[in-house]
Amino acid sequence: MKNNIRELREAHDMSQEALAQKLEVSRQTVNAIENDKYDPMLPLAFKIARVFGKAIEEVFQPERKKSGR
Amino acid sequence: MEQTVRKSGAVKTNKGLISAVLFVVAYLVARIVLKQEGTGESMRVWAALLPVPAFAWMLWEIIKGVRVMDELQQRIQLEALAVAYPLALILLMTLGLLEIAITLPPEDLSYRHVWAALPLFYFIGLAIARKRYT
16 A cells, blocks of 8 residues: 655654654654555554545555556 | 653553563572572472562563554564564474483573573564564
């Protein structure tokens, strides 16, 4: 899953630490999500979208798999 | 709210640390008592069981600590244990098989010493899991 959290966070002039505090998670978790190393579970994904005032699909987009055919 | 969360986290860490220190102290006291000649059997049994309550407290603090972790931190702990548990299993199984095959030196490879390798496996697993999400 792809996300644009980094862009949204920077547009809101927010540090990873500040976002982590808002979400009540560690900074490492925010960093892992931003770098596509970890896909959050639905409650956290909704929470992230709510922080930026966006719908969840505006923040997270499914990665299109390349067709093997 | 955030300060409260942080404060309670710090309190939990302190309690976890105190329980771990208490466990190590209890273990060392047990070893000292069990090394002494002429100690009665019931005293030796009590000494051998001495670290158990401290360990139970430490375990409780660990469980409480894991429950307040965020989802990624919990996943890292799970992956650390997913590495540590099979490693512990293979170590104990191999030692068991070697014990059947040959006579192992009890001063080096008995359960008295091998248990200390288990936390090492956990930290190896933790390092691998943390690296994956960093």
